[in-house]
Amino acid sequence: MIMAVSFSKIGQKLTTRSGILELMDDLGSAMTTDRPLNMLGGGNPAHIPACNELWRRRMEEILSNGAEFERMVANYDTPQGNDDFLKSIAAYLKAEYSWDVGPENIAVTNGSQSAFFYLFNLLSGEMPDGRVRKILFPLVPEYIGYADQGLHPQSYESVPAAIEERGAHRFKYHINFDALSIGTDIGALCVSRPTNPTGNVITDGEVMRLSAMAKAAGVPLLIDNAYGAPFPNILFADTHLHWEDHIILGMSLSKIGLPSVRTGVILASPEIVQAVSAVNAIVSLSNSTLGQVITAPLIADGTLRRLSTETIMPFYRERSRKAMEWLDAALADVPYRIHESEGALFLWVWFPGLPVSSMELYRRLKERDTLVIPGEYFFFGSGTFAGNHSRECIRLTYSQDEDSVREGIRIIGEEVRNLYS
């Protein structure tokens, strides 16, 4: 451009090179390049044959079912979502969990990332009376995709996790309830469960306690359930899904294997659903329909739940087991701890006393065609860890090609060993 364009404050915040942009650029390039890469970055789900066969079968059904294909591509839905899909998922959740919910409790967005962008900015920032409210993240590290979503510069508060060391090479984060209080400047709490980036699943007890605190404070609790039950159900621990009407439960079709259909779902009170629909109309007009049409009948008849429990979950559980085995072998000579793998599709590895930042480790690994995500990005908000913990971790995705994951882990071992020696 001949002229130098000036961006607004909001514009500067949104266009600063963000962690999520780097992650998605790395991912997109890796998915389109012909160069062999060890892809342990990004969050693309695996291509699981049983899943892909199901999507293909559904598309063939849609094409052969009269004008269903034409209705799917050529009609706008309402900003709330596709009518059949809203009814299907509401009926399913009501039957499966005995919650008193209907289509008025469901809103669809173009990916659950967009739902959280809307919710953060509805519930935090400058209030009509001029005061500023914040989103409180009760456990960081937390999902990189949230880090830059708050439009107000002071809209995030966070509490560093309590670290429980387990054995020689494992650890688990817990919510530090001693440090957690919900002041009047808090607009909502937000937690991902299973947690991105750690594979942690906060316990049922932690959820109930957070829920009670949020309810007492009169603010919503956002639970990002993108990896949780009932689908994709990538949960290796025995935990339960909880919802009450002050909880906003985020779901997604991405991790069942449909990331590019961009379908996020929230379960919430009708008031929140109406608000999200209203934002959708202004920001996006309406949602992408493909994923909703593919899955509506699969949700209704239990196919998606079965696929998740019998195929998707065991696939990732086995991948996780192997990746941990490879890591334990590759890192035998260096200080390391792996976060307990209780769900999702990545491992979180902590190198206590790492001589360089995880950002520098990321760069060195990228030079060797091995992509990971530097941990720095996942530590945001007001809360900071004592010591260097926030610069000593990396996230490793184990959903892609097994050989390249194994090779990537071998290279990580080499690089880290060089650093410590």
Added chain:
Amino acid sequence: MIMAVSFSKIGQKLTTRSGILELMDDLGSAMTTDRPLNMLGGGNPAHIPACNELWRRRMEEILSNGAEFERMVANYDTPQGNDDFLKSIAAYLKAEYSWDVGPENIAVTNGSQSAFFYLFNLLSGEMPDGRVRKILFPLVPEYIGYADQGLHPQSYESVPAAIEERGAHRFKYHINFDALSIGTDIGALCVSRPTNPTGNVITDGEVMRLSAMAKAAGVPLLIDNAYGAPFPNILFADTHLHWEDHIILGMSLSKIGLPSVRTGVILASPEIVQAVSAVNAIVSLSNSTLGQVITAPLIADGTLRRLSTETIMPFYRERSRKAMEWLDAALADVPYRIHESEGALFLWVWFPGLPVSSMELYRRLKERDTLVIPGEYFFFGSGTFAGNHSRECIRLTYSQDEDSVREGIRIIGEEVRNLYS
């Protein structure tokens, strides 16, 4: 919800019942109800058989082309867009218009509505130095979907159109250049062409003059080309498409007949493309892929351009001709003027001296199962018309079922006649 949730200032702005939400709710309900409705509201494109056959053929090709279907649904693209699509459309635009552009000049968003949301808030609102910049709409009435997109409460400036009356029952808006100046508080200019809601196409001379003014002021000119060339090319007048690197040209796959794939495209300088990609990553992670995969080869080989020129444009031109004929018959007894129909898929009808507001007329028509869009919504920003013009117009979409358009026009004639008598 037990608790009353408080929304932020931004939240209140985005959740106030907006015109675009009402429009989309009306539209969505109309598309899913079994009750017969005369649908002259909303903006759903027609189901043109030749278009639908092409989308179906492409989907069959995708399914039979190895694992192309699986790659399409199961891989995230980069936040900029699908690699093949970016290359295809850039190469096409370069060849067709001799512009010096490449994939670095193209960004995809989940619908062009989202692109404008991003751009308005990048280019207007509070600047880093504390001053407020605005988007200047050089000709209102302008697209209802923009009305609530500016997050800053004082971010819109607008100039009322100059009205040229033509014959007894026609008129055309022009840009009132005498009233148009680009102050230092302006961050960008924005105009839709063909204009939503009027079917106006601002002249080549007006475009060149706007472009020169924007360039001189050092700000971008946004041209929303959702109905324009090269596709869907719903242009009945002989006009030209113009682009320079300070122009941000918005395009869309919606009006070729693929509204629910949610694919918007901008052609802009690499600086703007990078900014939009960065916002995409934060707000949406990545884009819906379906529409990009369906159309990439159709853009490359000229099919989409031919379809637009030989099928889509003539279809709407004939619809427009008939709708004007029906209107002239139905309104013979009342004062009315129809805006010249130069493109897009709706007519803009002005009832000088209408005894009620167009909002009230909308309500009365809705009670008779006839949906239109009240004109009030399209008049926004600082500029106001002398007299009641902004409450005397309605938008009529002529893309849906012909019989119901004709019947709707008959009912409009009856209702308006009652009002004037």
